[in-house]
Amino acid sequence: MRIKIKNRTEIDKLRAANIIVRDVLSLCGDLIKPGITTWDLEKASREYIEKVGAKSAFYKYQPAKTMQPYPAVLCTSKNEKVVHGIPSKKEVLEEGDILSIDFGVIKNGYCGDAARTFAVGNISETARNLMTTTKASLEAAIKKMLHGNRLSDIGHAVQTVVENDGFNVIRDFVGHGIGQDMHEPPQVPNFGRPGRGLKLQNGLVLAIEPMVTEGDWQVDIREDGWTVVTKDRKLACHFEHSVAITEEGPFVLSA
Numbered sequence: 001m002r003i004k005i006k007n008r009t010e011i012d013k014l015r016a017a018n019i020i021v022r023d024v025l026s027l028c029g030d031l032i033k034p035g036i037t038t039w040d041l042e043k044a045s046r047e048y049i050e051k052v053g054a055k056s057a058f059y060k061y062q063p064a065k066t067m068q069p070y071p072a073v074l075c076t077s078k079n080e081k082v083v084h085g086i087p088s089k090k091e092v093l094e095e096g097d098i099l100s101i102d103f104g105v106i107k108n109g110y111c112g113d114a115a116r117t118f119a120v121g122n123i124s125e126t127a128r129n130l131m132t133t134t135k136a137s138l139e140a141a142i143k144k145m146l147h148g149n150r151l152s153d154i155g156h157a158v159q160t161v162v163e164n165d166g167f168n169v170i171r172d173f174v175g176h177g178i179g180q181d182m183h184e185p186p187q188v189p190n191f192g193r194p195g196r197g198l199k200l201q202n203g204l205v206l207a208i209e210p211m212v213t214e215g216d217w218q219v220d221i222r223e224d225g226w227t228v229v230t231k232d233r234k235l236a237c238h239f240e241h242s243v244a245i246t247e248e249g250p251f252v253l254s255a
């Protein structure tokens with residue numbers, strides 16, 4: 001697949017889809033408290049997209065024939081889970097947990113995709129720092145979304161912020177182009193030397209998604225075939241925005 005540059009009309013449609021994503025993430029944020037399950041969040045999200053006439057971009061998503069179709073509309077990744085955690089009635093949130101929620105929709109043929117990590121009640125100082133750093137790394141990356149910069153400037157910005165704060169970035173999963181497909185080229189790594197790769201241009205839309213770990217960046221995949229956990233079982237955090245490069249600068253579609 002070739003990289004697709006979007007015009008103003010397409011960016012407006014991507015914005016509309018990403019507003020739904022943003023609103024579902026805030027809705028989940030409002031529901032999060034000790035005692036609820038990740039399935040409660042899944043249910044509320046399903047009801048919301050039904051109401052606004054959008055389709056999940058994740059449900060039944062199957063990136064390869066060898067993989068099981070993804071069984072939910074949300075990815076809920078608690079503590080040592082990095083990404084692609086599957087919501088469950090048995091997974092109860094407890095005070096001190098951190099929970100990453102990743103969500104995507106298709107609305108009028110265009111995709112939205114974003115993720116946020118939430119605190120459940122009071123959390124440890126390390127967990128708080130990990131969240132602050134991951135968010136800051138995403139913000140630093142968004143600032144690089146300028147016509148004329150290079151693709152690797154994005155990952156370099158993420159890695160610099162993260163490693164300066166003593167955390168690590170996941171290597172095995174990356175951000176991506178987004179448009180009529182949730183995953184379009186190019187891939188957007190969260191690490192690397194600056195000044196390399198594709199020249200960024202107006203109309204390019206990317207989902208930038210730093211996945212950051214408290215300890216080492218190596219991961220395992222659970223038996224369900226989806227859930228990614230840190231090998232050392234230390235905490236992980238994930239923030240994602242879909243961002244368009246425009247003449248007026250970076251346009252954060254999912255904010």
Ligand code: MF3
Pocket residue numbers: 057058059061070074075084102103104113114207209
């Ligand atoms: N939001 C994820 C991404 O950015 C996709 C989740 S995978 C799925 O790549 F299977 F849940 F859809």
Ligand code: CO
Pocket residue numbers: 113114175176207209240
């Ligand atoms: Co994504």
